[in-house]
Amino acid sequence: TISDIEIIQIPKIEDHRGNIAVIEKEVLPYEVKRVYYLYDVPSSAARGGHAHIDQQECLIALSGSFDVILDDSKKKNIVTLNKPDKGLLIPKGIWRELENFSSGAVCLVLSSDVYLEEDYIRDYQNFVELKL
Numbered sequence: 001t002i003s004d005i006e007i008i009q010i011p012k013i014e015d016h017r018g019n020i021a022v023i024e025k026e027v028l029p030y031e032v033k034r035v036y037y038l039y040d041v042p043s044s045a046a047r048g049g050h051a052h053i054d055q056q057e058c059l060i061a062l063s064g065s066f067d068v069i070l071d072d073s074k075k076k077n078i079v080t081l082n083k084p085d086k087g088l089l090i091p092k093g094i095w096r097e098l099e100n101f102s103s104g105a106v107c108l109v110l111s112s113d114v115y116l117e118e119d120y121i122r123d124y125q126n127f128v129e130l131k132l
C-alpha cells in the first residue's frame with residue numbers, strides 16, 4: 001500500500017570536487033536485475049501509467065525533476081523527485097504515473113527483475129479490480 005512507499009537516502013561521499021552517491025547491495029531491499037532510465041521526456045508527457053504484480057522499483061532523479069503520482073487504489077500520493085541522492089522505493093502493486101519532467105530530467109530506475117510484460121497491469125480499472 002501507499003504507506004509502504006519509502007524515500008531512501010542514498011549513501012554519498014561529499015567533496016568540494018563534487019559528490020559521489022553509491023548504491024551497494026544493502027541500500028535496496030532487493031537485488032537489482034535491470035537498470036533503465038528515462039530521458040528527453042517532453043514536459044507535457046506522462047510516463048508510467050501502470051502497476052507491477054511483483055516487481056519493485058527504485059526511482060532516482062539523476063538530473064532535473066519530475067513528479068510521481070502513486071496510487072494503491074484507495075489512496076494517492078504525489079512525490080516530487082529532484083535530488084540525485086534520494087531514491088523513491090515503490091513496492092509491488094502500486095499504480096504510478098510520472099509527469100512534469102523538467103528540461104534535462106533523467107529518471108533512473110533500478111528494478112528487481114528483468115523486463116516481463118506479464119508483470120505489468122496497464123489498465124487502471126483492471127488494477128482497481130485486482131486488489132493487489
Ligand code: TYD
Pocket residue numbers: 034036046047048049050115
Ligand atoms: P513503458 O512501460 O510503457 O514505459 P513507462 O512505463 O516507463 O512510461 O514502456 C515503453 C515501451 O518500452 C514498451 O513497449 C515496453 C518497452 N520496454 C522494454 O522493452 N524494456 C524495458 O525495460 C522497459 C522499461 C520498457
